[in-house]
Amino acid sequence: MVQSDLDGPCQSMTGASVTLSMAPLPTTLVHNRRRASPHVVIWTTLAPMGRFSFLEWPVVRQLRTSDTTARSSATVSEHTRQITSRNATADHVVSSVCPYCAVGCGQKVYVKDNKVIQIEGDPDSPISRGRLCPKGAASEQLVNAPGRQYHVLYRAPKAKDWQRLELSKAMDMVADRFIETRRRTWQDADDQGRKLNRTMGIASLGGATLDNEENYLIKKLFTAAGAIQIENQARI
């Protein structure tokens, strides 16, 4: 049996003859485009409509329309005719750039009710011409990942597990520690009396996944604070 990822007409043709004995599948599968196999399409053509129409017989449809080779409109079921791309339901589409490697492929972000519903390649991009690799194509799941964290967590010294903490409280605690460490580890000058004006007690790692504007603020703030051990993936 051919299992195709393609939507549309060619599906029902390729597998039609072997699918009739299949038991009806849960309708949720029908809505899952990735798993929509040919037999599902056939079944839904007949069953949910609840009525039988001679005109809807595939072979009649084939004769009735100009689709004599049954590779186009004749094979489109009522169900397929009724479904639309989820992207068509988006409130708006936003231009973006893939967050993985450095090729910089263009992305179109489809948004509905302040939720990202899909991310696809941007055909306008002269770099990527609409293409995305498996990672870029999966980036909707990066946004909506099941393991994504939405809350600040804190692990106290010697503690065996996390605890929740208010965002502003956590930032206050980090700011206090930052100032305290900076004070404690400050170096005014070296042993020859030459100015150092720095702390070696604070370090940072990361930046290659961040925006230029973010790296700019990070470097600016840390440098003004005298922290020099600021590094990112470019060293690795």
Place this chain on the structure above:
Amino acid sequence: MANADCIVIQGSNMAECHPVGFQWVAEAKARGARVIHVDPRFTRTTAIADKHVPIRAGSDVVLLGALINYVLSNELWFDEYVRAYTNASYLISEDFQDTEDLNGLFSGYDPEKGGYDLSSWGYQTRPHEGASGQSPEHGEEVSDHAEGESHGSGGPPAAAEPLRDESLQDPNTVFQILKRHYRRYTPEMVREACGISEEDFDYLARSITENSGRERTTCFAYAVGWTQHTLGAQFIRTAAILQLLLGNMGRPGGGIMALRGHASIQGSTDIPTLFNLLPGYLPMPKVELQSSQEYINSIASKQQKGFWANADTYAVSLLKAWWGDAAQPENDWAYDYLPRLTGPHGTYQTLTAMLRDEVEGYFILGQNPAVGSANGRMQRMGMSHLKWLVVRDFSLIESATWWKDGPEIESGELRTEEIDTEVFFFPAATHVEKSGSFTQTQRLLQWRHQAVTPPGEAESELKFFYEFGQKIRERLADSDDPRDRPLLDLTWDYPLHDDGDPDAESVLAEINGRFLTGPDAGKPLSSYAQMKGDGSTAGGCWIYTGVYADKVNQAARRVPGKDQDEIAAEWGWAWPANRRILYNRASADPQGKPWSERKKLVWWDEEAGRWTGKDIPDFLVDRAPGTVAPEEAGGAAALDGDDPFIMQADGKGWLFAPKGMVDGPLPTHYEPQESPVRNPLYAQQPNATRELFPRWDNLSAPSEGEPGAEVYPFMFTTYRLTEQHTAGGMSRWLPYLAELQPEMFCEVSPELAAERGLEHNGWATLVSPRAAIEAKVMITERMRPLQSGGRTVHQIGLPYHWGVGGEAVVSGDAANDLMGITLDPNVHIQESKVGLCDIQPGRRPRGTELVELVKKYQQRAGLDLETGNVRVTDPQAEVEENR
């Protein structure tokens, strides 16, 4: 790349790691280009290539050096290009001694310092009154290793008037030195050192030389397969020499493409979250530079050619951008607000400082060192020494949870209830939940518009650090301690959106720069040439000036590719000045005409009296080809009409690097820190200037010929897969991607599998001097044993995406746990493309037995802190002799 006639991909698996970029290689191939893949493994890239040339990892300089020798011996260089645009005819100091004279070292090596005094590598210069003929600028010592990378956008200072021999015959010319240096890099040597047959070498050599010249161009592409070595920077230098000899720089379809691995890793180098740089490749000041003038003089002299001569304008504009009115001539533009370096303070030096309890607090921002950095055990142990740790990411990566589910908890080396480190986890916003720009691998900035607001407590780094800065400043507001002035005087007032997010475009505008005084006060700068050193301009990153010209976010431009020519100049914005091909003056001949119709890019328009073409000319737009600049001129004004390399102090492409590289003016083959063969070229085995970390938790395997070498007999190398990303933080939490590449594996050849009794789909345990890990076995002919150093060399391939933790959809042992830390001296990058290990069938032991296993191996091999950590392996005698 689509315009290349031949593409050599070496040190990269581009089809796997940059699949969408690879379409341009495929396009070039469809247009008739030849594609060659040089790599230890047969990969997805190889599958598309015309030819696979398997190579022993780490021997690339031998191969590239032999190609240089082939070009020179067979008189195949692009003569007019080489004479006009490179330093081939320049005379080098008579004190210079080559590795051929000193059996693997250059003149100037100091065994105590483990580094070079560069004074004998300088140009001979026109004698002035009382001068000896040597350039005083080259007499400067390299006091530490933090300098190499600080000139990423251009060339380091050099003398203004070097002596030349246009006939190229003088034995002290760069050209003759180059010939002598590489004369023993022969096809036979390539076979011996790299395991590449003479036929394969011949194919490669013919391919690149037949596809270079006026009508044709060859392109090289590399990634971290070239950089992650103890002489990584020199791998790229070797390719640069070759491309200069073949006339492939600054031309369409030519060049050397660095394929970078993160969305804005280029941007985070340009606007660096790196210890040794300030924005725009200005160096961070070192302790000996106590005034802004000393600092600026160390970058460039006003007398040298090219745009680095204006370093004062870039530096003062940066200080004005950061400290505004508090930066005045009276306080030396607030130069003392900048902290000072005293040596390399890279991520691995910082790690050892952590282990010494010198670092109290650590921020981890979208990176996963517990999995992704070399010697994972040291990384995790280092974090256990911190007082406080801040992790900002999307999910609970291993660097956030090592204290409860890391490998050292399982082995009993760490106990959760004894770890004092406080850990803060802050959820981060994704790329669609904030606005901002990424700089991709070809220096192109592209703006992303915010699509949705961040969920829950997630927020962008922009917001986090803006507010964090506010909190720190509030706490210090009443301070009269001078050390707090830099924080209190910092310009830190960005307009906020309704949700409290700082406006990213206002930050971009600050980066771009603006006029502070005069009729245009407040207006954005449109070019870095407008920057001034008198405090009348501000700008946060000079190379990005122009990205906000006319108050327009140029990075957000999106004229569809199909409505533009191939250059697509109206899609995003590339630094500098939206040029798409750097040094493109070299695409025309010295008279300003394209080398050929087929390869035309920019040219001199005689009638209009200016440079024009398809790309924005990377040259003074009105400098006519035949111009000879007045002798007293400096900076851009000193550029002659045939000086295409406008950031170099002499306007030329450097075949020989009189400055800038701390481990040699010419790339030289040294064996990796851990090697299964002796260096076939010199008695000097490894790079004598590599940065060593001799520690009991970072032991090295003995190389061939040293006692115990048989204990770790096989090479291993690490790499990426399409379906995962780096240390997994952005991929192992995604069910789609986790399903596509679910578990750690190792690729071994059928021969090695037979030798060790490994079964396909079974388990294997790999043991290095640092760790033991387990992986599923994949037996494949894609891994091919090579003959090198008179023996069979087996290489094992390891993807490095997995880590041990409890939160990801998929986890597994981390390849980086096997890696040791030894660094390239120029850029402080670790050698993670080559290591030695053993492999045995079956799973690794658990708990303390695992620690015992690693120890047992160490004892069998007799490892100690000396093993592999000797700098000079033989030429010691010569060094002494020549002192």
